[in-house]
Amino acid sequence: MKTGIIQQSLSGFYDVLADGKLYRTRGRGNFRKRGQKPLVGDRVEFDPAGYLLKILPRENQLVRPLVANVDLAVVVTAAKQPDFSPNLLDRQLVALAWQKITPLLFFSKTDLLTDDEFTVLEAVVAGYREIGYRVFYNRDPFGQEALAALSDQLTGKVVTMMGQTGAGKSTLLNHLAPELALETGVVSKALKRGKHTTRKVSLLDVNGALVADTPGFSSYEDFPMTIDELPTLFFEFAALAPQCRFRGCRHLKEPGCAVKKALEDGKIMQSRYRDYCQFHDLIVNQKPNY
């Protein structure tokens, strides 16, 4: 019996990485009976003869992308093509916060921005940095310094790539580790047909980090948190909440709300507050999921 980490899964087989080697295993139906589904990133016990025996307890589990036990997520966001959407970014950030996965924000396609547009992006970056997020961006998206700074953060970690289809996840990985030679897509086609260039999740060795390249999405609807949890996932709101008049303030219509005051004073990004209200309503209106 050995322990390892699931590197990829394909039609009933699971490739398990253990002491630098890959073992092809299968699940034998024992997981299906228990309603368990082995995921990429799962730490497992397996029989090197070819059977997956046990999934060890998970630290976290994302739904999109479908991975388990990641330390970090590199959220790749296009500054253009497709246009930057703060809403889509915030959707991913609350899902990550709920799973206690640290995001690293990477802006791609900054080379396609005019100087004026780049100045607008810099203000957005400043806003997210102020909240406490680590943001990587550069006039030349793949400038050596920016890449080295990002690469430094990944060493020794299990990481997932995350982001819209066509955002440039695989392209970024190819810049970090050219030997990967991952397939990348033509963005205009991908957006029109809703097609993903990367079709499955797989863990790759990227300069001493284990990084999952993942298929992107066109929309993001992963809201498993409750409306009471939601305000804690907007970290700049959570920091102000003790100053709200009411304990458990939801920062909506309550009087004496420190978050609304900060919004009026321009200390909180309008887009963040708008997204918060939208996510709140989304969760309230969600059908219970039995």
Ligand SMILES: Nc1nc2c(ncn2[C@@H]2O[C@H](COP(=O)(O)OP(=O)(O)OP(=O)(O)O)[C@@H](O)[C@H]2O)c(=O)[nH]1
């Ligand atoms: N100009 C420019 N093009 C980029 C940049 N990053 C990615 N692209 C292009 O955008 C297209 C999509 O890139 P991919 O790396 O395939 O995107 P992806 O996020 O992996 O997409 P999926 O695998 O479908 O989720 C490709 O044509 C890339 O060459 C960038 O920073 N600048």
Ligand SMILES: [Mg+2]
């Ligand atoms: Mg890809």
Ligand SMILES: [Zn+2]
């Ligand atoms: Zn409040």
